[in-house]
Amino acid sequence: MVLAQALTREAFAPYGDLIAPGANERAINFGTTRRFDGVAHLDVEQGDGRACVAIFRTDQHTHRAPYPLRAFERHLLGSQSFVPLGAGRCLAVLAGAGAAPDEAAIVAFIVEPGQGVTLRRGVWHHPLITIGAADILVIERAARDEDCEVVALRARVAVRLPE
């Protein structure tokens, strides 16, 4: 069983970026708004790649805790960002960035409202798991050829949430 942990910039750094207000801020729009730059490093222009923005929608029956893991996947040519919309929450479940998923090093982060993540290209991750119904904004690389390598898990593993 993998215990999901709180998402912090430091803990997520080996896998990519935390999308949340950071230190690089300035006032805009006559001082009415704070602008935070550099909250994600999109890497989507390899080859014929371009940015693609989608919404992934789940309902309250899609995923139930504890969350059984089925497979890990990676996108070798592009980053992938997940930003829950509204009160949505999701999990970022990762297994390193080696030649194959490292099932001994699976980690799970809870992406809370107001947070998001950008996975660096090549990072093994479980396809989206949401905590309850959620709409998740996804920014990824779109290209002529699909860039998604999937490896089924050998072991039976599930993710649980903190009590």
Ligand SMILES: NC(=O)N[C@@H](O)C(=O)O
């Ligand atoms: N397949 C797809 O569109 N999404 C996955 O890449 C995922 O990480 O959820």
Ligand code: NI
């Ligand atoms: Ni993916």
